[in-house]
Amino acid sequence: MPGLLLDTLNGNRGVGVPLWLMRQAGRYLPEYRELRAHKGGFLALAYDSEAAAEVTVQPIDRFGFDGAILFSDILIVPHALGQHLEFLAGEGPKLSPRLVDAALESLAPDLTRFDPIYETVRRVRARLSPEVTMLGFAGSPWTVATYMVAGEGSRDQHEARAMAYRDPQAFQAIVDAIETLTVDYLSGQITAGAEAVQLFDSWAGSLAPDEFERWVIAPNARIVAALKQRHPGTPIIGFPKGVGAKLPAYARETGVDAVGVDETIDPVWAARELPADMPVQGNLDPLLLLSGSQRLESRTRTILEAFSDRPHVFNLGHGIDRRTPIAHVELLIACIRGWQG
Numbered sequence: 001m002p003g004l005l006l007d008t009l010n011g012n013r014g015v016g017v018p019l020w021l022m023r024q025a026g027r028y029l030p031e032y033r034e035l036r037a038h039k040g041g042f043l044a045l046a047y048d049s050e051a052a053a054e055v056t057v058q059p060i061d062r063f064g065f066d067g068a069i070l071f072s073d074i075l076i077v078p079h080a081l082g083q084h085l086e087f088l089a090g091e092g093p094k095l096s097p098r099l100v101d102a103a104l105e106s107l108a109p110d111l112t113r114f115d116p117i118y119e120t121v122r123r124v125r126a127r128l129s130p131e132v133t134m135l136g137f138a139g140s141p142w143t144v145a146t147y148m149v150a151g152e153g154s155r156d157q158h159e160a161r162a163m164a165y166r167d168p169q170a171f172q173a174i175v176d177a178i179e180t181l182t183v184d185y186l187s188g189q190i191t192a193g194a195e196a197v198q199l200f201d202s203w204a205g206s207l208a209p210d211e212f213e214r215w216v217i218a219p220n221a222r223i224v225a226a227l228k229q230r231h232p233g234t235p236i237i238g239f240p241k242g243v244g245a246k247l248p249a250y251a252r253e254t255g256v257d258a259v260g261v262d263e264t265i266d267p268v269w270a271a272r273e274l275p276a277d278m279p280v281q282g283n284l285d286p287l288l289l290l291s292g293s294q295r296l297e298s299r300t301r302t303i304l305e306a307f308s309d310r311p312h313v314f315n316l317g318h319g320i321d322r323r324t325p326i327a328h329v330e331l332l333i334a335c336i337r338g339w340q341g
Helices: 004-009 030-039 042-047 049-063 076-081 111-127 141-150 158-166 168-192 209-230 244-254 267-273 286-291 295-306 326-338
Strands: 067-069 084-088 092-096 133-139 196-201 236-240 258-260 280-284 312-316
Touching (some): 004 133, 004 196, 030 042, 030 049, 042 084, 042 111, 076 111, 076 141, 076 168, 111 168, 133 141, 133 168, 141 158, 141 168, 158 168, 168 196, 196 209, 209 244, 244 258, 267 280, 280 286, 280 295, 295 326
Parallel strands (some): 067 133, 133 196, 196 236, 236 258, 280 312
Antiparallel strands (some): 084 092
């Protein structure tokens, strides 16, 4: 029998609401910080299958979440496409050469960089109980392309947005390369044991409507269609952060099985506007979880009540803040587990 999370992603409303948190495996956990101190940099840790598997299961062992999200990074795909990748303390990820300056064709792909990620999935799935769902993930083409073009993250994705206007053919080639490789990458994760996968589009909200259709909806729809052909029955979660009123169109047109809702969206509005019976994931503000104020419990109940008439996976509106106290996570779990919907 599938666990509560997988059953919910398949469109069923069971007893209870499943829970996992984006970035649940990471720096807010003392056991992660201890392991990281021994293993060194983030990228080395992500490519160490034994250590990455340990990090992935740490929040399951501590909190009993319903899903284990693969410990990795969305920039594994550009690394496999041939860009140099490093994570600098205090600066975040850096990719070179920047594709605003260099041609895509100059890169030398190395698909063996996926192999340790697949091994991590296999190791985690072997360690999890059947009730816990193994979640794989990848970045969506638009978000990954913004990093590949600029060589780093940015507040407004200026370099990628400008390139998409100035030279749409060159930008399309980058998106196509990411799209093709992402299908293979997620397919490999599913083959290795991932029971559901999530497409992260963290920068989807920066695009104008027609650009959103071209660079977010269209490539994600092609990825979803290809994965459904290869792996029918494997749920796909789409998470387009910051898209606001464009969320229902994303949900309808990409073909995803479930949609993630960020913290800026009114859950009552989302419940009303999204396709009927589509599973929804979200959408507590990570900063409210960090603060742990009296509003944490009331907001949690508001979200639970808003989505009570459809399959709902409780999650944050984005990743958990590294400063979040363990006690606040425990309070959230108690609130969700004790809710009588």
